[in-house]
Amino acid sequence: MGTPEFAVAILDVLVKNTNVVLVVTQPDKIGNRGKISCCEVKKYAVDKKIEVFQPVRIKEEYQEILKYKPDIIVTCAYGQILPKELIFAPFYKTINVHGSILPKYRGGAPIQRAIINGDDVTGITIMKTDTGMDNGDILYQEKIDILDSDTYDSLASKMSILGAKCLIKVLPSIFDSSIESRKQDSSFVTFANIIKKEDEIIDFNLTAKEVVNKIRGLSSNPGAYAMLDNERVKIYFARIGDVTSNRCGEIIRVGKEGIVVAACDREVIITDIGMPNKKRMSVLDMLNGYKKDLVGKVFNL
């Protein structure tokens, strides 16, 4: 059971190593700009001709899943809380693949929060699913470094592969019951709340490091943004400059290196941008067609 791109590699490894009888995922989104969009996991499942079930409310429709008599349920970023009648029904119960070193970053956006908070390491946890939010016993963990060049996209894709590797390592010992689990240390629990609209705006009154981390953690979807001339400009990638500056939000200069904006301590150099109604492009490309002078303008909240 899973939904986004992150879960596809996990599903892929299951399909290749086990007998996947049913894929459960979130319902298709309807009416999005007149189109029906379905999630990455469903696309994969349809491509592999595996049965797909998309309950609107899993709490009410879980019995449909039990008809398939699963030996084990594996979840990964599914997006709904599972009822205990479902979690504990399979012989090997239910396990979850989570994108952090639990008990740190329980919740829906662990990868984004790790980057935004400036962590230099995160990882994958394979755990028993329990009735609470990511609070089950830990079966296996593996760490991964967060590089300065990582964005949410690049880190999620690496972690997705790592998650699949971890899962394959753990499955045999679950099936022969040799695996040991340990409880999460409740004194170290933190939460990674899902990204809300107000989390996406960039505050240039913070330090350059904080600004850049937010940009990286949200790139490329949904993307961090700042307001310029009352319009929403998305910023997909930026790096910390060497020069000290405290003119929070002001555009200092513009050139081949990028758009240079001041934070509260240093400059931030923007290199990938999305202008209003435009798609993502490099600043170099954007400046080629942009006629107005940007220097001196200020990004505000």
Add this chain to the structure above:
RNA sequence: CGCGGGAUAGAGCAGUCUGGUAGCUCGUUGGGCUCAUAACCCAAAGGUCAUAGGUUCAAAUCCUUUUCCCGCAA
């Protein structure tokens, strides 16, 4: 049929209102200058103006069709 923006050279854009030779900035290629260069100078290549139809002597431009892309709202 949720609201709005868009499709013009490899990239980013102007031109559309007011129909009349296809433009700009970059990139690419060739040449020049230089101890040298990502710098500067010169030149060249590269577009069926998204699709289909209509109006017109003449359509990137005006009218209608279809497709695709993007932002917002959900």
